Amino acid sequence: MSDIIADTADEIRTMRIRGAGRLARAGVNALVCYTQRYTGGTLKSFKEDISRAADIILASRPTAVSLWNGIHETLEEKDLWETLEEALSSVEDRGRTFCSMSEKAASIIAEEGAKMIVDGDVLLTHCNSSAALGIMKEAKRQGKDFKVYATESRPWRQGLITVTELAEADIDVTMIVDSAVRTVMSRINRVFVGADTVTSAGMLINKIGTSQVASAAFEYGVQFDVCTETFKFSPKTLVGETVTIEERGADEVVTGGKVPAKVKVFNPVFDITPSKYINAYVTELGVMSPGSVYGVLASRHENNILRTR
Numbered sequence: 001m002s003d004i005i006a007d008t009a010d011e012i013r014t015m016r017i018r019g020a021g022r023l024a025r026a027g028v029n030a031l032v033c034y035t036q037r038y039t040g041g042t043l044k045s046f047k048e049d050i051s052r053a054a055d056i057i058l059a060s061r062p063t064a065v066s067l068w069n070g071i072h073e074t075l076e077e078k079d080l081w082e083t084l085e086e087a088l089s090s091v092e093d094r095g096r097t098f099c100s101m102s103e104k105a106a107s108i109i110a111e112e113g114a115k116m117i118v119d120g121d122v123l124l125t126h127c128n129s130s131a132a133l134g135i136m137k138e139a140k141r142q143g144k145d146f147k148v149y150a151t152e153s154r155p156w157r158q159g160l161i162t163v164t165e166l167a168e169a170d171i172d173v174t175m176i177v178d179s180a181v182r183t184v185m186s187r188i189n190r191v192f193v194g195a196d197t198v199t200s201a202g203m204l205i206n207k208i209g210t211s212q213v214a215s216a217a218f219e220y221g222v223q224f225d226v227c228t229e230t231f232k233f234s235p236k237t238l239v240g241e242t243v244t245i246e247e248r249g250a251d252e253v254v255t256g257g258k259v260p261a262k263v264k265v266f267n268p269v270f271d272i273t274p275s276k277y278i279n280a281y282v283t284e285l286g287v288m289s290p291g292s293v294y295g296v297l298a299s300r301h302e303n304n305i306l307r308t309r
């Protein structure tokens, strides 16, 4: 398989490309580049090759449905292709459209979410979500005066990226360790996090620890909002599929991978936040309740609900 496919899959697997929105666009973009460089084959060989390429990309990380949705959107017309030329231009056009819609969605979410921030707000965010940070940067650009607490997000410490980005945007930011979330919650009036996958029942799958942040927010009566493009809504959950939670190696938890004898390490990367803890999903279609997710998915997939697997 070509370098662009293997390299992109490797970058996603090793988290050099990370965050559900970015990795979806990177996976789709790899298929587009592969297609642009495709020479000398037949329609039959292209169909086989692009399916293999898609499988390699999809196997890179299992949890974010944005990647699955992006790849499936890009190859949606596969059964209709009649010539190689038609196939090549379909993948290119659909892939490009997916990426530009995803980028457009991010800027709409930034504007929608920024409206929710008022002067004096103290926000909390977990891990590193480009959607959540986009909102904060837009609010700052509009001149709003607020503070942000950001978790470290062990074991990868993506919180360092978050605080760096916020500080560079001149936003007042304080970093905390993950276990300080409950301690600071009395100072917080709104939580903004991102999403890897949202189920048809409105449950959120996001970075490990998100559900603890949500339950602490619930306990303190703090608004907990999820910032997400609707391509993180999972059509697979409409037909009863569960979401695979990625587990990664012990070396990410224990420095140098040196685990004391007889000690096991469990390193789940994401967790599930029940919809009862979530006030709203801030999306490119507007701000919606967890109960509205089903309607968006059902209307989008009503004709091919059984083909979502």
Ligand code: RUB
Binding pocket: 018, 019, 020, 021, 022, 126, 127, 128, 129, 130, 131, 132, 156, 158, 193, 194, 195, 196, 206, 207, 227, 269
């Ligand atoms: C990142 C993470 C982010 C979501 C949303 O996890 O959980 O909150 O992916 O990000 P990881 P975005 O670092 O393991 O990929 O809003 O940028 O799509």
